[in-house]
Amino acid sequence: MKSRVFTTFIITVTTLIIVLATSIPLGTFLAKNNKIKFFKFLKVFSQIGFSIPAFWIAIILIYIFSLKLKLLPTLGTINWNRYPITSMKSLILPVLTLSISKVPLVSHYLCNSMIEESTKDYVRVAKSKGLNQNEIYRNHILRNSLISVITIIGMITIYLITGTIIIENVFALPGLGTLLMEGINRKDYPLVQGIVLYISLAVILINFFIDIAYSIIDPRIRKGKEKK
Numbered sequence: 001m002k003s004r005v006f007t008t009f010i011i012t013v014t015t016l017i018i019v020l021a022t023s024i025p026l027g028t029f030l031a032k033n034n035k036i037k038f039f040k041f042l043k044v045f046s047q048i049g050f051s052i053p054a055f056w057i058a059i060i061l062i063y064i065f066s067l068k069l070k071l072l073p074t075l076g077t078i079n080w081n082r083y084p085i086t087s088m089k090s091l092i093l094p095v096l097t098l099s100i101s102k103v104p105l106v107s108h109y110l111c112n113s114m115i116e117e118s119t120k121d122y123v124r125v126a127k128s129k130g131l132n133q134n135e136i137y138r139n140h141i142l143r144n145s146l147i148s149v150i151t152i153i154g155m156i157t158i159y160l161i162t163g164t165i166i167i168e169n170v171f172a173l174p175g176l177g178t179l180l181m182e183g184i185n186r187k188d189y190p191l192v193q194g195i196v197l198y199i200s201l202a203v204i205l206i207n208f209f210i211d212i213a214y215s216i217i218d219p220r221i222r223k224g225k226e227k228k
Contacts, residue, residue, distance in 0.1 A: 005198075007175040008168070011091060012160045015098040019156065023103045024142075027110030027149075032137060034115055047108065058097040058170045065093060075172040094167050102156050109152050113145035146217050154210040161202050 066074040072093055073086070117123065118141055126136045168177030176195055183191035 004175050004179050007091075007173060008161070008164050008177065011094055011098070011164050011167075011173075011175065012157070014091070014095050015102070015160055016153075016157060018095065018099045019102045019106055020153070022099070023106035023110060026103065027107035028114065028137060028142060030107060030111040031114035031118065031141075031145075032133070034111070047104070052101065054097055054101045055166055055170055057100050058093070058167060061093050061097055062171075090171070090173065094164075094171050094173060097167055097170075098160060098164070102159075106149065106152055106156065110145060110149045113148045114141050117141045117144050143217060147214065150210055150213050150217070154206055157206050158203050161199055161206075 062074055065072045073090055075090075114137070118137075123136060123141065126140055131139075164175060165177035165180055167173075168175040169181055172178070176198070180192060180195045182188075183195065
């Protein structure tokens with residue numbers, strides 16, 4: 001049971017790190033270059049990216065990297081003690097599948113939020129003080145834009161916890177997703193209830209941390225609570 005929880009945890013955390021590390025620079029780049037012709041192409045590409053189902057992306061990646069190029073295993077073999085390298089290779093395609101479907105979503109919302117923030121009065125004041133464009137985007141626009149993006153990130157984190165159920169079954173990974181399906185097929189109701197309880201607890205904790213992140217990024221929220 002511990003190894004299955006650890007597998008799902010590794011997939012979720014690794015995917016979330018990749019999504020944040022990729023989508024934030026990409027969203028910032030799109031917002032700063034929203035007037036070039038290439039911007040429209042990237043916007044359309046991002047919309048196509050988060051419209052494609054994750055399981056379809058998984059099948060395409062299996063066909064390319066496993067069947068044609070034979071670089072990565074088709075099915076998951078997780079045994080961190082005996083086969084650490086093979087276990088890492090088994091997680092590359094699942095993590096890549098989840099990342100491809102979520103990076104366009106976060107970058108799209110971040111780009112729209114930053115474009116909206118760039119039209120506000122405090123940006124004009126910052127420009128009048130002589131701050132360059134990079135400083136304004138990094139220290140002001142990006143930080144204020146993250147308020148609305150945090151909600152999307154929280155929703156994505158919840159999706160990654162529940163969405164790994166499908167991806168783990170596609171790649172035959174020994175995680176909570178495959179364990180849940182095994183419990184359903186065996187009609188092992190205590191096991192199914194335990195996994196559902198774990199997922200529910202994870203959702204509650206994520207929402208709790210999202211509220212904390214709001215107060216850290218925007219001090220006005222924290223001051224508003226103190227006044228009450």
